[in-house]
Amino acid sequence: MDHAVPCSGMSIRRCILLRSSAAMVVAILTVALLGLAPSSALANDSCNCQANVTRTVTFCIDGTNYTANVDFCEVNYSPPVLGDCSTTLLQDRKSTLRRICFVGAQPIGYTDAQIMGYLLCHIRLTACNVPNEFGFVVPGPPVWRYCWEIKVPKCTMRANGCIVPCEDCKYCIWAFEWQRAGGNCANTISIRCDGPNCNGQNCTENEGCPAIQCCP
Numbered sequence: 444m445d446h447a448v449p450c451s452g453m454s455i456r457r458c459i460l461l462r463s464s465a466a467m468v469v470a471i472l473t474v475a476l477l478g479l480a481p482s483s484a485l486a487n488d489s490c491n492c493q494a495n496v497t498r499t500v501t502f503c504i505d506g507t508n509y510t511a512n513v514d515f516c517e518v519n520y521s522p523p524v525l526g527d528c529s530t531t532l533l534q535d536r537k538s539t540l541r542r543i544c545f546v547g548a549q550p551i552g553y554t555d556a557q558i559m560g561y562l563l564c565h566i567r568l569t570a571c572n573v574p575n576e577f578g579f580v581v582p583g584p585p586v587w588r589y590c591w592e593i594k595v596p597k598c599t600m601r602a603n604g605c606i607v608p609c610e611d612c613k614y615c616i617w618a619f620e621w622q623r624a625g626g627n628c629a630n631t632i633s634i635r636c637d638g639p640n641c642n643g644q645n646c647t648e649n650e651g652c653p654a655i656q657c658c659p
Contacts, residue, residue, distance in 0.1 A: 490612035492516035494541040502565035503658035504550045514542035526592050528618040528636035539594040544605040555599040555606045560656035570621050571628035581621045581628050592618045597652050598641035613641045615652035
């Protein structure tokens with residue numbers, strides 16, 4: 444398709460400027476429609492964030508409940524802002540998972556990625572079933588929806604028994620949307636945007652982006 448701007452009756456300089464602007468708009472719209480994550484969204488700046496929220500969460504791992512203190516760097520937005528994973532999905536909250544410390548019994552025989560996958564499943568399911576467990580309620584009319592992006596470490600290590608990101612801090616993003624309609628609430632979108640690979644420096648594990656895992 445030809446996106447050129449007609450130049451009749453214009454100076455050459457003005458014509459070039461208009462054509463450049465039109466090309467830029469087309470490029471931005473193309474990226475927006477594809478919903479691609481900007482490369483800067485998965486940069487290492489998450490290493491510098493300080494956890495500002497700790498939530499005590501009881502979640503299921505392979506049929507057994509465990510309790511953990513989960514630390515996030517968290518920012519809430521009103522009105523919602525463009526997401527980093529899907530640029531077409533406006534986000535009410537963006538968080539970075541910084542630490543998981545189990546209270547009491549610890550799961551044995553599971554990788555850190557599996558544990559984070561079970562935590563992500565718990566988040567996806569309880570946002571509707573246990574309102575406000577994570578500090579928000581999926582609203583009714585006129586909004587009907589809530590979106591939350593979570594940066595999850597691709598590589599982890601153990602520090603004082605807690606799961607923490609490795610020093611090179613490579614992240615991927617899980618983006619969730621929940622909607623409420625007709626008295627029902629449901630998770631309607633769960634998408635994953637992968638990030639750069641880890642180099643394994645000072646890491647005990649190098650597992651890639653955690654996949655959501657749920658109890659039977």
